[in-house]
Structure formats: structure tokens, C-alpha cells
Amino acid sequence: MFHPVLDDVYKYFHKGMKYVNHKHVYKFKDYSECIFETQIQSKNWLGERLRGVQERNKLEIKEIDVAASWYGIVLVPFIRHYLGKDIKFNLYDVDWYTTEIAKHIFDDEDLVTVNTNDIVFDELEFKGDTFINCSCEHMFDMKEITQQNKDKLFVFQSNDNRNVQWMHINCVDTPQELAQQAGLTRIYDSGVKRILQNNRIMVIGKVQ
């Protein structure tokens, strides 16, 4: 897929790649996968639909917490493209090596913080008005987090690809299933997008 945002994505990727090569060669495969076509398409879809939700409902989005953010180098530029460059991002990932690399990539940006936290088990206070998790298939139901953060807008993505052994253990088949898993009751938008061999599933909503 071609998209003007990819210029920024590749700039980040290049910066991170030099660091991986120099400091964290064991992360090379993992890092390479973070700009796969599935990542590009799903983040573009998310940004586009989130902008639609924001505009239709006149929602204010100023600060976003991103769970399981991985390196963040696709999501951050796409959200900026669709929602504006002043948004603050708080990225969370459980893997120290991943966040170490992400911290290097964003080391000159005040609007991006990178945190090494286990969002499943750690008690965290999310500061943003919006919470994104694009990896719901990897972890427990988001209901616990939505119940503790009822004022926020939630954006969740999952998929139906159960063939990724050891990783995809909480997949869904429909947006309704994802909304139920997450305990979202006011749905602003939802959908299914075929990306390569599998369906990406998204729901944007709140608890009310």
C-alpha cells in the first residue's frame, strides 16, 4: 500500500534499524515485522475511522495511551496524519528490549513517552482521554481496563487469525464479540477489514 505517511514511518524505521543493528541484534526479526503490510493497513484503517468518529461526535482527542504499542512507528505517524500533530502519546509495552528501542526512536520528541509496563497485571493510571489497543488477540479481555476508565474513548483491534500459535489466544470473529469482550456499550464505529489472509476487527466506543 502506498500512503504519504509512509515517509515518516520509514524515517522512524531507519533510525530504529541502525540502533537494533548496533545494540539489539536479537530483535532484528521482531523489528522487521513491525512495518509489515498488515500493520500499515490496520493502522491506516484505525486512523481514518477514528477521525470519522471524532468529527461526527465532536470528541476532543488530545492524549492517547497505547497498550502493547510495540515500537509505535506505524501508529504514531498515522494518528498524527489523521488527527493532528499536537497529540500526546503514551506508549506501553511489557518487553524491556522493545521499549528500549522505542525510547531511542522517539528520544527527541516531547510528545511521545515510552513506558515499560505490563498493562495486564500492573496497576496503571492512564492519563490520556483515549485508549488504543491494537493487539487484543494477544491478551485478556479489555473489560477490566474499560471498567476502570469509564470516561475514556476506547479503540480496540483484534483479529480472527488463530493460527499464530503461542501468540493469538483471545481472537474474535466479529466486532460485536470484541465489543462484548471489552464491555463497550456505546459504539461509535466498528467494522471488519480483510487484510491479506485474515480479518482485522475493530470497535471504537465507550462504557456508559
Added chain:
Amino acid sequence: METVSIDAVCMKVGIGYKSMFVNELYKQWTKYHDGDFYCYTDNPRGIDPGVKVVTFEPRHDERMWWNKTYLWQPGLFNNPTIFFDLDCVIHNNTNDIVDHSSKTKPNFLKTHWFSDDMARIIHHCNVNSSIMVFHDNNYQSLWDEYNRQTTKIFKTFYGIDGWVFRRHYDDVYFLPPKLAYSLKYGSIYPDDSEQDVVRSTTHKVAVLDNVQEKENVLKKMWGYNVPSST
């Protein structure tokens, strides 16, 4: 000096493994040990009468290995007890493993057959629960947390090993290297890491994680006459 008897336990739940796997493991155990051999199962049919069968209702009906957590409950075993996955092969007396285990911490294998960087950074796990050693209540902390957060843990981790690695790494005791080995990957990286080599004279137990055509490979190791695949 009074000798403490050491027992063994395995678990057969669901349809992944037939009773034959229990019986072969039991045969290997009795060749080198006097202690009792227990099998926790939801279906005792076909299990050798010498095996002390305990029937129980599995808590999980998918990713059945999570049922191994049932064995962590304090006071379940009267003697020090060594657990084997059904795809393990006992080559020799395993008392060394029990003797070198912790009585207070949960015991696990460490994946010494991978470089530690590869295990921790790429696999996000260097814990292996194919062999565990139970004393009175040395798994209590894991037992308590698992019961407290069963659904959350089960829905976040594919298997026990990943959970223990991520959440309890500092609490576990790793059994010493060179006692058990991985048939697929070797014994200890980089010194003894030749793949697919049976180390029956130098090691106590073989672990067959990730072995292709596992049943055929096991049958060969059990001494069955299995035609080679072309």
C-alpha cells in the same frame, strides 16, 4: 539414616495422549526407582494397574497443559514427587534432579539448550515445565495467584512457561543443567547443542517439546519397531 522415598507423577487429560504414553513412562520409572508412580487423569481406561491413578475433573478443556496447575496445590503429595510431561523419556535414575531441587521455591527446567539471549529476547521465555519437583508447598505462590486470576492468566498466556517467565521469574528455582535435555535442541548451549541426539547415557531425562511426528519418535525411543519415514 532414613531414606525419603521419591514418587513420580504425570497427567493425562483430554485426547492428546493415549494411555500408552502413561504406561511407557511408568515402565521407565520402575526400571530405575522404587517410589510410587501417580497419574492424574480424566480417563483412566487402559492405564497399567501398577500406576496409582487419581481421577479428577480438568479445569481447562483447551490448551490442556494448564491443568498441570492442579498439581501445585499444597499438600497434594506425601513424598517429594517429580513430575514428567507424557512426552518425556526417563533414561536413568532421577534422584539427582530431586536432590538438587528447592524445597521452598517452585522448580522448573531452564532452557539451557538455547542461548540465554535467544530464549529471553526472542522467545520471551527460558522456563520449561516439562519436569517439576513438588515438595510440601513449594508451588503455593503460583497456586494462589493462578487461582486468584485464572481467566486473566489463561487468556493472556499460551502456556504456563510464558506466564512464569513474565510474572514469577525471580521466584522460581531452576533445576541444574545437564540432567535433562531437549531432544530437538540439545542439552546446553553452545557446548552440547547437537539436535535430535539421544543422550541416554549422560542424561537422566529427555524432553520432546517441538519434536515433529512425536509419537513415532517416542515409539523408537521406547524400543518399538517403527518403520522409518521416507
